[in-house]
Each structure stands twice: as C-alpha cells, then as structure tokens.
Amino acid sequence: MVISYCKYGSSLHCVWLIIAKPESRIHLAFNDFDTEVNYDTLEVRDGRSYSSPLIGVYDGTQVPQFLISTSNYLYLLFTTDKSHSDIGFQIRYENHCLDPGIPVNGQRHGNDFYVGALVTFSCDSGYTLSDNEALECEPNFQWSRPLPSCEGKERRR
Structure with missing residues (x-):
C-alpha cells in the first residue's frame, strides 16, 4: 500500500489511520520525502x-528508512503552513512479509505472509530441496531464511 503526496499544497491538515489485522504490526517505509523544513511536518504516532505515543515528527529530507509499529495501528498527521508547497513524499506500508517466491521446479505450501506465518516448500519429482526448514515471517517483516532451491539429482553412469 502507498501513501503519496506529490507537490502538495498550502494549509493542509491530512490524517491517515493505518489499521492492520489484530495481533499484527505495521512496517512503514519512506520511499521519498521532501517537505519544507520546520513548516510542513509529518507526525507518526503508535x-x-x-x-x-509519538514515534516521530519529520520534515525536510531527514527521515528514517523505516518504522515498525508496536500495535496494529499507525496514526499519521501531515500539516503544512500557508507559504509555498514542496516536492512531497511517498510512503509505503506493509503489515506482512513480501511474497518469498517459489523455487524453480518446486511448490510453496502456505499463502499467509503475516508475522509468525510459516511457509514450507517441496520439489517436483527428480529434484531435492536444498533446505527443509520452514520460512517464518519475523517481526521485522523479513523471512527467517532465504528461499530454498530445488536441485536436480545427479545421474550416475
């Protein structure tokens, strides 16, 4: 999901409430951010x-790479003054891990990518899975291990 504000106007007061599934957290990533320093601010609340509770107030171009909520809610407030507008921002948010993919010549078992979810893999006939451990979506919204591969069995002469 993406929140965009390109070339925003003056005298704005915009509120976003991001709601995830219960027991989930929200990962907020700043793709672009350029506002008027000290005058146009984005507040992020947990x-x-x-x-x-205030996580941070951001303006100018100095923002963290990402933020993670402690609950399934994030409150964002963007306010601007009456002077000129600026380039704006683009923020992406997720409440799950990204799709881990499927190994070539294999299958994935499980389509839930929320924190704590497990996915496993198997291989087509004639192939062996490089790692049989399940992948878990961790609280930092990263998978616990890399995607395994399906390796062909060597033929003997």
Missing part, C-alpha cells in the same frame, strides 16, 4: 489517535 496507535489509533492523536493522543497515541
């Missing part, structure tokens, strides 16, 4: 309202 919860569902303005009274939730």
